[in-house]
Structure formats: structure tokens, C-alpha cells
Amino acid sequence: MAVQADQAPQTSTPAAAAPEAPRPQDMRVAIIGAGMGGLATALALAKKGFSDIHLYENATGLGFVGAGIQLAPNLVRILTRLGCWEAIEKEATEIRETSIRDGASDAELTHVHMPNIRKMYGYPHCTGHRASLAGAIYDACLKEPSIKFHFGCTFEEVTEWTPKVAFTITKRESNAPDAPTETLRETADVFLAADGVKSKTRTQMMATLGHEASVEDTGQAAYRIMIPREKMEHDPEMLALIDSNQVTRWIGAKRHWIAYPVHNKTIYNMSSTQPDENFAAAPSATYTTTGSKADMMGVFSDFCPLVQRLMDFVPEGEVCEWKLRMHKPLPTWVYETTALIGDACHPTLPHLNQGAAMAIEDAAVIAEVLSRAPDTDPATIQRCLKIYEFMRKKRTTTLVDLAAFSGRTLHLGDSKAKEERDRMFAASKQSGANVPDKWASPDVQKMIYSHDCMKLTADMFDGLYEIL
Numbered sequence: 001m002a003v004q005a006d007q008a009p010q011t012s013t014p015a016a017a018a019p020e021a022p023r024p025q026d027m028r029v030a031i032i033g034a035g036m037g038g039l040a041t042a043l044a045l046a047k048k049g050f051s052d053i054h055l056y057e058n059a060t061g062l063g064f065v066g067a068g069i070q071l072a073p074n075l076v077r078i079l080t081r082l083g084c085w086e087a088i089e090k091e092a093t094e095i096r097e098t099s100i101r102d103g104a105s106d107a108e109l110t111h112v113h114m115p116n117i118r119k120m121y122g123y124p125h126c127t128g129h130r131a132s133l134a135g136a137i138y139d140a141c142l143k144e145p146s147i148k149f150h151f152g153c154t155f156e157e158v159t160e161w162t163p164k165v166a167f168t169i170t171k172r173e174s175n176a177p178d179a180p181t182e183t184l185r186e187t188a189d190v191f192l193a194a195d196g197v198k199s200k201t202r203t204q205m206m207a208t209l210g211h212e213a214s215v216e217d218t219g220q221a222a223y224r225i226m227i228p229r230e231k232m233e234h235d236p237e238m239l240a241l242i243d244s245n246q247v248t249r250w251i252g253a254k255r256h257w258i259a260y261p262v263h264n265k266t267i268y269n270m271s272s273t274q275p276d277e278n279f280a281a282a283p284s285a286t287y288t289t290t291g292s293k294a295d296m297m298g299v300f301s302d303f304c305p306l307v308q309r310l311m312d313f314v315p316e317g318e319v320c321e322w323k324l325r326m327h328k329p330l331p332t333w334v335y336e337t338t339a340l341i342g343d344a345c346h347p348t349l350p351h352l353n354q355g356a357a358m359a360i361e362d363a364a365v366i367a368e369v370l371s372r373a374p375d376t377d378p379a380t381i382q383r384c385l386k387i388y389e390f391m392r393k394k395r396t397t398t399l400v401d402l403a404a405f406s407g408r409t410l411h412l413g414d415s416k417a418k419e420e421r422d423r424m425f426a427a428s429k430q431s432g433a434n435v436p437d438k439w440a441s442p443d444v445q446k447m448i449y450s451h452d453c454m455k456l457t458a459d460m461f462d463g464l465y466e467i468l
């Protein structure tokens with residue numbers, strides 16, 4: 001029978017399927033900065049199935065500053081879930097106690113035992129080598145085909161914020177001053193700036209929003225020295241330090257040292273904070289310069305012989321000096337589909353040892369929110385990034401404030417306040433509670449270490465998505 005013109009022909013071919021809506025996981029994500037925050041963001045997104053992740057790093061390769069870092073349980077929880085803790089743990093030292101001592105006399109002000117950290121929080125508190133932390137995250141990233149590294153690529157500026165983020169990158173072939181460069185014009189659906197305390201993205205975002213975002217000097221600087229085991233092993237007092245599972249602080253007016261073993265107890269890592277007096281002439285663009293050993297010895301000349309001997313082991317030229325910098329709290333971390341991560345939005349003084357941990361928590365939360373985006377509309381992505389900001393801002397502000405407060409307490413000079421502090425240190429020795437050094441205080445540890453930012457975000461996402 002002939003088919004009538006107005007009759008639909010019967011066909012065995014199904015009607016063409018409607019094009020599938022783009023998946024959030026297929027959005028192009030640009031990350032600026034391959035520091036702790038940027039690397040962890042790339043890895044966390046890849047683990048959530050994101051397929052098109054581009055990481056732009058100014059340096060031509062990853063050269064991590066050889067120094068120690070504390071790996072607190074809230075950080076270890078995330079590293080475990082991202083599958084990169086095992087490699088770090090192999091060389092880490094599990095911390096079970098801390099001793100806080102008067103810098104001048106070496107008299108112990110308090111001693112906090114923390115044998116149950118692993119049991120209480122499900123993860124240990126360790127110290128490790130920065131290179132092993134960053135290296136393990138990087139190695140895990142290399143196993144993810146969805147992550148593409150662009151080294152020697154400096155982010156310059158965002159040229160359009162929406163609907164896609166358009167931005168320029170200067171690419172150079174090598175670190176040589178006369179190396180050829182080319183300008184790349186890139187785009188992304190999501191732009192995540194983990195470009196550190198000097199973040200260009202932050203400056204541009206704040207200028208666009210009409211806010212100031214200048215970096216401020218804290219008036220403080222830090223020395224970092226690393227002492228090989230061979231130098232310490234002939235001295236029983238020093239051997240006890242490097243063989244311990246202990247973080248030791250020596251404190252004095254406006255200054256202190258914090259020290260712990262790293263790298264399977266083959267290196268004793270010491271890091272100080274002191275007034276930035278020897279640093280005035282340092283160019284503002286640098287964080288890390290080689291410091292003078294003589295200046296360092298001078299700054300701590302009234303500290304006890306043990307600290308003097310430890311400092312004296314460091315060869316001239318191997319004293320590392322950092323300028324500690326901050327900026328005022330920002331009104332927002334998110335603009336359109338761009339968000340700031342880590343030191344770009346919440347740089348901190350190091351006294352709680354949570355800077356990298358906070359950057360990596362940010363990364364984990366970013367992955368939680370973006371993977372739950374119901375669609376790829378820029379307004380949806382912005383809403384998800386606002387949830388990230390909501391989940392992170394209060395906590396990081398609290399930790400940044402606590403670190404500053406702890407520094408002021410540790411650095412008290414002769415005064416009634418110092419007497420009261422030392423009385424509290426003595427009392428904490430008996431009770432084990434309310435330690436004036438907030439890093440060592442069990443109540444503060446509980447607040448920091450029990451925080452499971454990934455679970456909280458997963459639990460709260462739907463409710464927040466309705467109201468933000």
C-alpha cells in the first residue's frame with residue numbers, strides 16, 4: 001500500500017536522540033599555580049571524573065623548597081582519600097608529643113602528650129618533607145590522563161570573566177632571561193586561582209569588584225634550616241631530639257624556633273619566626289632569599305647553648321629566609337566562574353602549621369561542589385563556587401586569626417601578660433588542657449583535626465544550593 005503524503009512513514013530507525021546536556025565533568029577547568037593548592041585541586045577534580053583539567057605553572061618544572069612541613073590529621077584524611085598518603089607516610093615521623101621551652105634557659109614550660117591522635121581522629125599527626133608532600137600529589141596527578149600540565153606558563157590577566165573565562169598566558173621555553181616567549185590566549189569554563197599570596201587573579205578580581213587587595217608585610221620573617229643527622233648523632237642531647245617523635249618549640253620575646261625530625265629522622269628541620277629587621281632591603285617580589293648565618297646567630301644570640309649549637313651546624317649559604325606576608329580578609333573569593341584557593345585568599349602566619357592543609361582542604365571542597373553541579377550553566381557554576389566559599393571562609397578566617405593570636409602569645413616579652421602565660425603553661429603541664437600555644441592545645445586540635453570538610457560539604461550541598 002502506498003504511503004499517503006500526510007502519513008508519517010513507518011520506520012524502524014528511532015527518532016534522532018536529543019543531544020545530551022553537557023556534563024559538568026566535561027567542563028574545561030583552568031588552574032593557576034602548581035603549589036599545594038593547585039596540585040591538590042587538579043587531583044581532587046580528576047578523582048571526581050573531570051576530564052579536561054589544565055594546570056598552568058609559572059616555573060618551568062616543580063622544584064620544591066626543601067623544608068619540613070607538618071601533616072595534621074585533617075590534611076592526612078584528604079591525602080588518604082586522594083590516594084597519595086601512603087607514599088608520604090613512608091618517610092614521615094608520627095608526632096606523639098610536644099615540648100615548649102624557654103628559648104634562653106631551655107627550661108620546659110609545658111609538655112603535651114598526644115599519643116592518641118590517630119585513635120581520636122582516625123589519622124595520625126606527622127611531620128614530613130615538603131618535597132615529599134608535593135611530589136606525592138604531583139605523582140598522583142601524573143597518573144590522571146585528564147590533567148595537563150603547562151609549565152613555564154605565567155598567567156597574566158583575565159580578559160573576559162563570563163560566560164567563559166578568557167585569559168592570557170606568557171609561555172617561555174626555559175628560565176634563561178633571553179628565552180623566547182609567546183602569548184597564549186586561553187579559555188575555560190571554570191577558572192581556579194591557586195597562585196599563592198601574590199595572586200594576580202586576586203588583585204584583578206578585587207579591582208574589578210572595586211576592592212583593594214594589597215599584600216601586607218606582617219613585620220615578621222622566618223629562617224629555615226635543615227640539619228643532617230650525621231651532625232647531631234655524636235651528641236646525646238641532640239640525638240634524643242632527632243630520634244624523638246616530638247615537636248619542640250623554643251620561645252622568646254618576639255621570636256621562636258620550632259623544630260622536628262623529617263625524612264625518616266635523617267634531617268632535623270628548624271624554622272623560626274622573628275622581627276623582619278634584617279630584611280628591610282629585600283625586594284618585595286621575593287618570599288625566599290638566602291639569609292645570612294651571622295644575622296641569624298645574632299637574632300638568637302640570647303637563646304640557650306643547645307639552640308646555638310644547632311644553628312651553628314648550618315653552613316653559610318644554607319640559611320633560608322622567608323618574609324611572612326598576609327593581606328586583609330577579602331570580601332569575596334568568587335566572581336562569576338572564577339574562585340581563589342589557598343594562600344591566594346587566606347594566607348596565614350605559620351604558627352598553627354595549617355597553611356598547606358587549608359589550601360588542600362579548599363581543593364577537596366572545590367571538587368565536592370563542582371562535581372555536584374546539576375548543569376554547566378555559568379550561573380550554576382558560580383552558585384557552586386559560592387557554596388565552596390561559604391564552606392571555607394569562616395573556618396579559614398578562624399584559623400588565620402588563631403595563628404596570629406598564638407604568635408602574639410608565644411612572642412610576649414617581660415610583662416604581666418607573659419607571667420600569666422607562663423602560669424598557664426605550668427598549669428597545662430598538670431592538666432594537659434588549655435595550652436597557650438594554640439597549635440599544641442588539645443581543644444584547638446580537636447576543632448581543627450576533627451573537621452571533615454568533604455563530608456560536611458557533601459551533607460550540606462543540597463540545602464545550600466537552595467539558598468545561596
Ligand SMILES: Cc1cc2nc3c(=O)[nH]c(=O)nc-3n(C[C@H](O)[C@H](O)[C@H](O)COP(=O)(O)OP(=O)(O)OC[C@H]3O[C@@H](n4cnc5c(N)ncnc54)[C@H](O)[C@@H]3O)c2cc1C
Binds near residue numbers: 194196
Ligand atoms: C615559614 C613557613 C612555614 C610553613 N609551615 C607550614 C606547615 O608546617 N604546615 C602547613 O600546612 N603549611 C605551612 N606553611 C604554609 C604553606 O606553605 C602555604 O600556606 C601553602 O604552600 C599555600 O599553598 P598555595 O598552593 O596556596 O600557594 P603556593 O604554595 O605559594 O603556590 C602558588 C603557586 O603558584 C605559582 N604561581 C604564582 N603566580 C603565578 C602566575 N601568575 N602564573 C602561574 N603560576 C603562578 C607559584 O609558582 C607557585 O607554584 C608554612 C609557610 C611558611 C611561610
